[in-house]
Amino acid sequence: MKVKVISRSTGEFTRERSQDLQRVFRNFDPTLRSQEKAVEYVRALNAAKLDKIFARPFIGAMDGHRDSIKCMAKNPNYLKAIFSGSDDGDIRLWDMASRRTVCQFPGHQGAVQGLTVSTDGSILVSCGSDCTVRLWNVSDANVADSDYLSDNSAKPQAVYVWKNAFRAVDHQWDGDLFATAGAQVDVWNHNRSQPVNTFDWGSDTTISIRFNPGEPNILATSANDRSITLYDLRMSSPARKVIMRTKTNSIAWNPMEPMNFTAANEDCNCYSYDARKLEEAKCVHKDHVSAVMDIDFSPTGREFVTGSYDRTVRIFQYNGGHSREIYHTKRMQRVFCVKYSCDASYVISGSDDTNLRLWKAKASEQLGVVLPRERKKHEYLEAVKNRYKHLPEVKRIVRHRHLPKPVYKAANLRRTMIEAERRKEQRRKAHSAPGSIMTEPVRKRRIIKEVE
Amino acid sequence: MGAKKENSDDEMDEKVKKYLRGEAANLEGLKDKKLKGQLAVREDLYGKSAKTAAKIEKWLLPSEGGYLEAEGIEKTWRIKQESIAREVDILSSRNQYDIVLPELGPYSLDFTSNGRYMAAAGRKGHLAIVDMKTLNLIKEIQVRETVRDVAYLHNELFFAAAQKKYPYIYNRDGTELHCLKEHGAVLRLQFLKNHFLLASINKFGQLRYQDVTMGEMIGNFRTGLGRTDVMQVNPYNGVVALGHSSGTVTMWKPTSAVPLVKMLSHPGPVSSLAFHPNGHVMATSGRENKIKIWDLRKFEVIQTLPCHAKTLNFSQKGLLAAGTGSFIQILADFSGSQNYSSYMTHSMAKGYQVGKVLFRPYEDVLGIGHSMGWSSILIPGSGEPNFDSWVANPFETSKQRREKEVHSLLDKLPPETIMLDPTKVGTVRAAQKKEKPTKKEIEAEMEAAIETAKDTDFKKKTKGRNKPSKRATKRREMISRAKRPFLEQRTQEHETSRKKQKTEMPKSLQRFVRQKAT
Numbered sequence: 026m027k028v029k030v031i032s033r034s035t036g037e038f039t040r041e042r043s044q045d046l047q048r049v050f051r052n053f054d055p056t057l058r059s060q061e062k063a064v065e066y067v068r069a070l071n072a073a074k075l076d077k078i079f080a081r082p083f084i085g086a087m088d089g090h091r092d093s094i095k096c097m098a099k100n101p102n103y104l105k106a107i108f109s110g111s112d113d114g115d116i117r118l119w120d121m122a123s124r125r126t127v128c129q130f131p132g133h134q135g136a137v138q139g140l141t142v143s144t145d146g147s148i149l150v151s152c153g154s155d156c157t158v159r160l161w162n163v164s165d166a167n168v169a170d171s172d173y174l175s176d177n178s179a180k181p182q183a184v185y186v187w188k189n190a191f192r193a194v195d196h197q198w199d200g201d202l203f204a205t206a207g208a209q210v211d212v213w214n215h216n217r218s219q220p221v222n223t224f225d226w227g228s229d230t231t232i233s234i235r236f237n238p239g240e241p242n243i244l245a246t247s248a249n250d251r252s253i254t255l256y257d258l259r260m261s262s263p264a265r266k267v268i269m270r271t272k273t274n275s276i277a278w279n280p281m282e283p284m285n286f287t288a289a290n291e292d293c294n295c296y297s298y299d300a301r302k303l304e305e306a307k308c309v310h311k312d313h314v315s316a317v318m319d320i321d322f323s324p325t326g327r328e329f330v331t332g333s334y335d336r337t338v339r340i341f342q343y344n345g346g347h348s349r350e351i352y353h354t355k356r357m358q359r360v361f362c363v364k365y366s367c368d369a370s371y372v373i374s375g376s377d378d379t380n381l382r383l384w385k386a387k388a389s390e391q392l393g394v395v396l397p398r399e400r401k402k403h404e405y406l407e408a409v410k411n412r413y414k415h416l417p418e419v420k421r422i423v424r425h426r427h428l429p430k431p432v433y434k435a436a437n438l439r440r441t442m443i444e445a446e447r448r449k450e451q452r453r454k455a456h457s458a459p460g461s462i463m464t465e466p467v468r469k470r471r472i473i474k475e476v477e
Numbered sequence: 478m479g480a481k482k483e484n485s486d487d488e489m490d491e492k493v494k495k496y497l498r499g500e501a502a503n504l505e506g507l508k509d510k511k512l513k514g515q516l517a518v519r520e521d522l523y524g525k526s527a528k529t530a531a532k533i534e535k536w537l538l539p540s541e542g543g544y545l546e547a548e549g550i551e552k553t554w555r556i557k558q559e560s561i562a563r564e565v566d567i568l569s570s571r572n573q574y575d576i577v578l579p580e581l582g583p584y585s586l587d588f589t590s591n592g593r594y595m596a597a598a599g600r601k602g603h604l605a606i607v608d609m610k611t612l613n614l615i616k617e618i619q620v621r622e623t624v625r626d627v628a629y630l631h632n633e634l635f636f637a638a639a640q641k642k643y644p645y646i647y648n649r650d651g652t653e654l655h656c657l658k659e660h661g662a663v664l665r666l667q668f669l670k671n672h673f674l675l676a677s678i679n680k681f682g683q684l685r686y687q688d689v690t691m692g693e694m695i696g697n698f699r700t701g702l703g704r705t706d707v708m709q710v711n712p713y714n715g716v717v718a719l720g721h722s723s724g725t726v727t728m729w730k731p732t733s734a735v736p737l738v739k740m741l742s743h744p745g746p747v748s749s750l751a752f753h754p755n756g757h758v759m760a761t762s763g764r765e766n767k768i769k770i771w772d773l774r775k776f777e778v779i780q781t782l783p784c785h786a787k788t789l790n791f792s793q794k795g796l797l798a799a800g801t802g803s804f805i806q807i808l809a810d811f812s813g814s815q816n817y818s819s820y821m822t823h824s825m826a827k828g829y830q831v832g833k834v835l836f837r838p839y840e841d842v843l844g845i846g847h848s849m850g851w852s853s854i855l856i857p858g859s860g861e862p863n864f865d866s867w868v869a870n871p872f873e874t875s876k877q878r879r880e881k882e883v884h885s886l887l888d889k890l891p892p893e894t895i896m897l898d899p900t901k902v903g904t905v906r907a908a909q910k911k912e913k914p915t916k917k918e919i920e921a922e923m924e925a926a927i928e929t930a931k932d933t934d935f936k937k938k939t940k941g942r943n944k945p946s947k948r949a950t951k952r953r954e955m956i957s958r959a960k961r962p963f964l965e966q967r968t969q970e971h972e973t974s975r976k977k978q979k980t981e982m983p984k985s986l987q988r989f990v991r992q993k994a995t
Contacts, residue, residue, distance in 0.1 A: 028561055030569040030841045030857045035610075039540070046879065050539060052865040053530045055498055056755050056793075059713050060671050062902040063894035071887060232523045344511075413903055429934040 069413035072406035073422040077387075082352055082388035084371070087124045087381040090115055096139050096193075097362045100163070102146035105369055108163075109381055110137030116151055118163070121371070121383055130161050130179050139194035139234075141203060148215060149307070150203050152191035152383040158205060159184050160215060175209030185218045187211070199241040201259070206231035206246055206311045212258060224256055226263040230386060235276045237300075239283025247273035251287055251473075255300060266476040267303040275319045280445075281326025287343075289317035289331055292350070293339065293439075296471065301474050310341045312348040314435035323365045323386070330372045330386075332360030335432055338374045340386065351426050352384050486901060497523065498984035499900065541840040541859035542794065545821070551559060554806075554819045558854050565855065571612065574844045575825075575852040577604065583832040584846035585626050589633045590670060591869035592838035592860075596626035596636045596831035597851055604638055606649060609837065610871070618651040625706075628666040630675070630689055630879055631885060636674060640664035641690065647690070659694055660685050664706040669715050671890045674731060676717050678708045684717065686731040686892065695892050696731040707747050711773075713756020715895040720747030726761060731892040738897070740776055751789035751797065758815060760797055762786035768799060779815045790843075792836035792859035796820060798843055802949035805845065807856055818902060823854050839864045839871055923963045 040047055057063070092112035094310055100106050106127065110116045116134030117126045135154040142149050142163065149161040159181040169416070189208040196203040202221065204212045210231055211220035229250035237243040242258040254266040271291040279285045285307065287297040295310040295317055315335035322329045328349070330340050338360055339348035358377035365372055365386065371383045391399070413419050428436070454462045501520050508512040536543070549555045562570045580583070582600025589595075594615070596604045602624055604616040626639040634649045637657075644663045646655040661679040666677055674686045674695060675796070682703050686696040700719060707720030716737065717729045725745040727736035743763025751760045758779070759771045768789070770780040785801035792798070797808040797817060809820035830848040837853075840860045845852045864871060873881070894902060914922070931956055933955060935948060977991050 026548055026551060026556060026560065026564065028556075028564045028857050029541075029545070030543045030561075030565045030855055031540065031839070031860050031862050032566055032569045033540065033871070034568070035872065047874065049866045050864060051533075051867075052538065052861075052863040053496065053533065054861075054865075057861070057865055057868050059756070060715060060890060060894065060899045060902075061498075062900055063749075063890045064671065064888050066902050067888055067890055167878070371844065414904060 058358060065409050066413050066416070066419075068406070069409045069416075069419050070422070072410040073419050076407070076410070077389070077422060077425070078298055079085075079391075082350075082385045083354065084383040084385060085124045085384065086259050086356075087119050087121075087126075088379070089117060089119075089126045090379040090381075092136075093361065093377040093379060095136060095361050096374065097364045097375050098140035098142050098149065098382070099364050099367060100142045100146045101144060101367060107364065107373055107381070108140050108142065108149060109138045109362075109375055110138040110151055110153075111379065114153065114155075116140065116149075116161075119381065121366075121373070124383065128179055130159075130181070132159055132181055132184070133157065134189075138190070138192050139205070141194050143168075143194040143196050143201065143203070143215075144198055149226035149291075150194050150196060152194040152205050152207075154190040156188065157184055157186050158191065158194070158213065160425060164168035183215075183218070185213070185238070187220070192230060195234045195236050195244065197236050197241050198238050204236070204244055206234040206235055208425075210234065210244075210246055210256065222258065222261060224261075226254060226265055226266065227252060233275045235278055235286070237281045237283050239278075243300075243379045245276045247277070247288065253298075253303075255303075256374055262374070265303055267298070268473045268476065270471050270473060275315060277320045277322045279322055279326045279329075282343075285343075285358055287320055287322070287329060289320040290471075291470070293317060293333070293335075294471070295320060295329075295331055297343070297470075298465060304469070304472065305466075306472070308344055308346065309467050309471075310346060310348070312339055312341070312351075313337070314432055314439060315317050318360060319362045321363050323369045324367055328365075328369075328386070330363045330374075331363050332376070334359050334372050335435065336360060336376075337432060338363055338372065338384065340372065351428065353429050353432070354382070355429075356380070357382060385411070389425045414430050489528075489535070492534055493524075496527035496530040498939075534747050538863040540862035542862045543860070554822045556821065558823060561855050561857070568840075569855060573855055576850040578850040581846045581850075583830065584851045585624075585846050586835050586846040586851060587627050587629050587636070587937060588835060588837050588844065589629050590838060591864070591871045591873060592840050593871045593873070594629070594633040595837075595844065596627045596629055598638055599850075600624060602640075604635070604647070604651075606636070606823045609840075616649065616651045618647075620645075625664055626666050628668050628675070630668055631670065631673060632882060635689075637666050638664050639666070639677065640865045644675075655692075657687065659697075660687070664704070664713060665708040667708055667710045667717060669710055669717075669895075670712075670885075671888075672715060672892055672895065673886075673889050674732075674892065676708070676710065678705060678719060680704055683785070683923045684719065684729055688892075690886065690889065696733050696734075698729065700727065700729075700736075702727065705747075707750050709750045709752055711752045711756055711759075712754055713752070714897060714899045715890075717896060718750055718752070718759070720750045722746040726750065726759075728897070730895040732830065732895070738776070740771075742771070743767070749788055749789045751791050753791045753795055754793055755795075758791075760789050760791065762799065764843055768797075770815060772815070780817055782817060784808075788831060788834050790834045790836055792843075792856070793838060793861040794859055796836070796856065796859045798836065798856075800834045800845065803827060803831060803847070803852075805827045805831060805834060805843070807843070807859075808856070820860040821856060825852065836860070838869065851975055875878055919963065919966075923960065926959040926963070927956055930955045 073396045082406050090111040094111045096110045098108040105121050107121060114137055116130040116137055118128040120127045133153040133155055137151055140154045147164040149163045152158045154230050160183040161179055162182045180270050191205045191207040194203060201215050202212055202409040204210060208230055209223055209225040211224040227248055227250055229248045231246045231248045234246045244256050247253050249272055251272045252266050252268045255264045257264045273287040273288040273290050277287055280284060284300050285297060287295050289295050293313040293315060296306040297308040299307050313333040313335055315333055317331050317333045319332045320329055327343050328340055332338050336358055338352040340350040341348050360374050360376045362375040370386050372386050373381055375381045414423050504513050504516055545553055549623035558573055562573055581603040585598045587596045593610055595607045595609055600623060602620045602622050604614040620640060622641040624638050624640050628637060629636045635646060636645050637646045642662055644657045644660050645653055648654055660677045663677040665678050671688045673688055675683050675689050682700045684698045686702055687694050702721040706723050707717055709718050710822045718726055720726050724741055724745055724747060726740050726742050726747060728738040729736050742761045745764040747761055747763055749762050757773050759773055760768055762768045766785045768782040768784045768786050769778050772779050784799055787801045790798045799806045803825040805823045807821040808815045808817040831845055833846040835844045836859055836880050840857055841857050844855045953988055979987050982990055
């Protein structure tokens with residue numbers, strides 16, 4: 026007879042010394058656990074509720090400017106700092122951790138229209154409506170030296186005067202060229218006081234400009250004639266242009282997929298395009314109720330933040346049609362510029378009320394050092410919430426966002442109007458010969474034509 | 478070598494199937510490419526995690542199960558407990574004993590879910606809590622009343638005893654915490670672990686569910702089938718099954734006053750009931766000395782065994798213990814195809830009447846409560862050798878116990894999640910055909926609409942425009958406006974029914990179609 030009975034010796038299953046961790050044994054057999062799905066559902070519900078309890082996205086406001094903030098720039102080498110330029114010519118360098126001005130760069134006579142930092146973090150380029158481009162030396166040593174004295178001001182390294190007022194500036198990702206947008210698109214070198222190259226296609230002012238993060242010679246601009254133009258510096262002639270129904274206020278390239286860019290449009294939507302195929306938008310991001318003023322991608326390339334004229338900041342997913350998150354405050358007026366911080370944790374918005382505001386990218390995220398066990402728990406709760414977020418109770422909690430009343434009403438109005446249009450279109454279709462009326466998808470509808 | 482590899486592959490496939498928890502979703506019919514891609518990635522992840530879990534089960538689990546193999550012409554059911562005791566180690570042989578307490582009545586037992594503590598209740602009022610690891614008596618009290626049943630609540634600190642008039646809840650120290658007056662004279666108590674519900678069946682056949690965290694009475698149902706003391710909880714889905722004297726087995730959930738299932742299982746009264754831990758197999762026994770093994774998915778009998786059974790219990794590994802008189806039989810299905818055959822037997826001393834058999838979780842031990850006290854015997858292969866610390870830990874410290882209590886309270890399931898098929902949570906319910914509201918319902922709706930119309934307040938007009946006659950006409954107008962949709966619907970229905978009748982009749986008879994008097 027062969028017989029064996031389960032016998033567990035206490036020594037094997039308990040810890041030896043009190044300073045050891047308690048031993049944990051796992052058996053993943055489903056028969057040991059009953060009603061797993063119901064337990065997961067309850068956990069998803071609790072996770073959704075806890076998320077809402079811990080959702081405190083607003084960290085603080087950076088106060089100091091005396092006029093509305095029109096542009097911001099982030100230094101890719103130094104996470105804590107952000108540059109901002111306002112309508113009275115004041116450029117400041119902020120330390121986000123203490124939310125104080127580190128350094129001021131006075132000099133512009135009119136509004137500062139564009140700010141950008143070179144990729145090695147040494148030069149800050151600013152352009153303004155006083156037809157000047159100023160280069161400032163902002164290398165690490167310089168910045169670290171300054172000691173939170175708000176009087177600390179710096180002298181520009183170079184000032185270049187040109188013919189017309191400038192509207193935007195952007196620096197090449199991998200070289201020492203930068204381009205300005207104004208009456209025409211000019212390409213400059215750091216050391217030359219005159220533009221190296223000029224592009225002029227179309228008769229209207231260019232209002233925004235962005236270099237491609239992957240291809241250092243490609244840049245995208247948007248102009249007042251409702252067009253988005255792609256330029257290639259090597260060809261010294263514009264490459265392509267797409268004309269839409271409304272003007273694009275800002276463009277941002279996806280840092281992880283450099284062939285895609287997203288355009289923030291005046292008709293409250295953002296359009297994501299594939300630069301190789303401009304005849305149709307890849308995705309339309311709808312949720313704002315007024316013109317979208319600025320857009321910036323997260324360094325992960327998975328999300329982008331937009332700031333709009335309707336006093337809200339929204340965060341979208343790169344392929345999502347609707348926003349994941351909305352931030353608003355009573356004190357925040359028209360948002361003119363937004364930036365996603367380089368560690369993908371924070372969002373900075375600059376608005377009409379002379380304040381820069383710092384927000385968390387994930388509203389209920391725990392800041393600071395998160396222990397591995399805590400992190401695993403957060404990841405688990407996130408995953409279980411995503412698994413059940415389509416069920417009514419959980420969906421109601423996850424989707425709920427408080428909207429300011431004007432935004433809520435405007436959104437309802439927009440919805441009614443769009444619904445009415447759609448219904449009329451459907452009825453027209455129903456009462457005409459099948460196939461005679463073709464509805465264009467929204468991705469195509471807003472584009473008038475593409476020009477080579 | 479090739480055949481061996483094939484065998485092990487089959488084994489792994491079986492294990493992987495177990496961890497997959499069902500079939501993969503059919504993604505062929507999806508037109509949404511984005512969704513299809515996302516779901517395909519997820520299915521892939523499920524496959525990988527099931528494979529990893531199967532590998533962990535094969536290689537990383539610390540303990541192996543018990544077994545009993547007979548050699549030569551020896552049969553396993555002839556092997557006696559004494560011969561087993563000689564072959565196993567001292568620690569295990571300590572688990573075989575008889576506690577003789579003849580004057581305190583038939584004993585009922587309950588184990589905590591980790592198998593560490595046992596509560597024993599003698600009919601004459603003796604309540605005892607024993608720590609099974611050290612075989613220490615933690616506390617015993619004499620309540621000086623009939624005690625019919627005992628059940629542990631969520632951990633070893635609390636247990637409920639069904640005493641003569643009401644059930645009471647006691648602390649580990651023997652302090653009486655609560656007297657549950659609403660339940661009445663309870664015959665059987667069962668605790669639903671995930672929902673923190675205490676279910677009881679009393680002398681009048683009333684089934685009650687009480688939430689022990691807040692003390693709220695969730696359900697109170699008259700079964701209508703008389704007095705019964707056969708009650709078991711299905712651990713898989715939380716459904717309470719009662720066996721009645723008419724031979725029917727009914728299954729209940731706390732949110733409905735009618736049973737979920739009513740099945741006629743035996744020609745005479747049902748004497749006991751037991752559920753397999755996987756939730757699909759149930760064993761019932763009747764007075765006609767037959768044990769029936771049911772498949773709960775199809776509600777069909779898989780096997781009928783000619784065996785006496787006054788009490789039944791399934792072990793974690795699927796062994797079935799049946800006890801009558803002073804004889805206990807253990808049945809096992811070796812092939813996995815639900816074909817039970819005799820595995821072991823045990824006869825106690827002649828005068829002992831078995832009251833309750835209960836397998837101890839995570840140990841190869843069977844606890845027997847009988848008329849002269851309680852005993853414990855070794856049944857190799859009955860317990861789950863590998864426990865999961867976060868489900869039930871026999872080596873729990875008090876700190877771990879407190880943490881576990883908090884976590885299980887956070888994960889407490891609402892009573893609505895009890896259903897026959899617990900995997901339906903989170904799935905899409907098949908579209909139900911909307912039933913037409915009955916005439917009564919329509920009339921009720923109309924009444925409600927008229928009431929709201931009557932209740933509306935009118936604006937107080939000035940300058941002579943607020944004449945009572947005008948107000949009266951306005952009110953009448955509001956009421957007729959509220960009635961209008963219902964009347965329209967009624968006329969429409971008449972029209973359609975008339976048309977239908979007309980078309981149903983052959984043409985020559987259509988002019989004789991009687992129109993229903995309105």
